[in-house]
Amino acid sequence: MPSSPNSRRRSPVSTVSFEPAALTVPHAAHRLFDGREIVFFAREEADLPSAVVDPRAPEERAGHGELRQDPLTGDWIAMATHRQNRTHLPPADQCPLCPSAPGRESEIPADFQVVAFENRFPSLGPDLVDLPDPDQPPEIGRSYPAGGRCEVLVYTPEHQGSLAQLEPEEVQLVLRALAQRTAALSALPGIRQVFPFENRGEQIGTTLHHPHGQIYAYPYVTPTTLKTARRAVEHLDRTGRTLHHDLLDQELSDGARVVVAGDHVTAYVPWAARWPLEVHVVPHRHVADLAALSGDELDELAVIQRDVLARLDALYSTPTPYISAWHQAPLVPGLRDAARLHLQIVSPRRAENKLKYLAGSEAAMGAFIGDVSPEETAQRLRDAL
Ligand SMILES: [Zn+2]
Ligand SMILES: [Zn+2]
Missing domain, CATH: 3.30.428.10 (HIT-like)
Structure with missing residues (x-):
């Protein structure tokens, strides 16, 4: 652990208590082979999977990166260096966001309409952290665990296409899922901002073509x-x-x-x-x-x-x-x-x-x-x- 031993016991910055959302959407939470949470969303309760069995052998989750505060700007910088040691990446020709099929194990072991799951190699998390006030004097040499949560949200089981090509009802389900994730992640200890986003296009570094977005739950408020x-x-x-x-x-x-x-x-x-x-x-x-x-x-x-x-x-x-x-x-x-x-x-x-x-x-x-x-x-x- 890169932080000093007492980093979790520093006086916490209080977090706003979050009111329950008025919006509701049928959803069901399950666990993947390494304990990560996966949440299925559907327009009708009946379309949610009741049992989800991930056929992959159980595995420990990777450790976390570290957070350092830039003394010049006060910005938090996440160092996800632990992700360099990624193992067991799926073959490049197998999409991890298509539903699993016999002989092809993806990240999603059931049929779905919209699904969110914890990123296997997150830049933030899987642990949570309570960071000190960013206006404190800078402390060179002191780092914190890169706590928080990074999730992937898959818009559709269809491999081809984009958000703009989905039916309006499908995009509405995507936004309802994002609303549910926002409420759920906002309630986690130490989370200060929930940021859903999508990068689309190889020109800006997207490596997976399956239509999807991401959600970062930060333990700090981002500079912007x-x-x-x-x-x-x-x-x-x-x-x-x-x-x-x-x-x-x-x-x-x-x-x-x-x-x-x-x-x-x-x-x-x-x-x-x-x-x-x-x-x-x-x-x-x-x-x-x-x-x-x-x-x-x-x-x-x-x-x-x-x-x-x-x-x-x-x-x-x-x-x-x-x-x-x-x-x-x-x-x-x-x-x-x-x-x-x-x-x-x-x-x-x-x-x-x-x-x-x-x-x-x-x-x-x-x-x-x-x-x-x-x-x-x-x-x-x-x-x-
Ligand atoms: Zn729920
Ligand atoms: Zn796919």
Whole structure:
């Protein structure tokens, strides 16, 4: 264990107690061969597997990596060096996310509609950790276990395709599953932020083609969320209104950057977009995370997410690589109330065969230089379908 022996007994930063979600979805939890949790989701209770037997021989789980705090920025950096020793990787021609079949053992030993399971080689976890306040003075030489939880969420048993190609009901089930995982992971000790996301496309490093996303449950608030949550708190204190309320008002009355406007949710290209393609999908009601949505809100959010992704794919002759990132309110008192759930979809694609790479200004300084106007991007996306 890389941390000092008393790291788990330091005074904990209290975590917000999490209210039970209003949304419910039929689900059943089981265990994989090495003890990892796997949760099946279905539209109907009757479609859940009752018994799940993983035929693989029982095995101990790998140890954890370490967390170090960058003394210059205060950011936590996870070192997943233990993953270098991965063993027993499935052959490259066998998809670990297709349902298991005789003679082909995947990660999912039963038929499913949507399924979430703990990552076999997680960057965070399997143990949990209670980290100290990040504003403490830096301590070089002190590290902590990289606690937390990393899960994989498989959208469909079908190997080919993408989220945008699923039926609307299928995307709605995916979001209900993400809402359930958000509620469950938020309740784990020491978790400060739950981040569901998807990397799509070989150009941005996806190695598995089967349509899937991931969920990271961090024991700290990520740098981006810390920065945006603090600005949201400042805006609320100063104006009495939430920042997202005011932004939505402006986007809807201007209209130049709106891509799709629904009854409960609006998708727009942000005023100061960082990426060649960037869309934010924001609920009209102030909700902290997916678990706080009503059924109607979630259903429309799924339809609009699918629509925006289909528009990205319609821009060029080949599918557009993207990162789809769910920003959810951190589980920390004082930061949670002002922050609002929103989906950020970004792509580095600048043209049919051109990607934006993060070079000196962006990578070292976090100072983005854009080469397309957000208004032009919004127009192209509106015209794409
Ligand atoms: Zn449950
Ligand atoms: Zn597959």
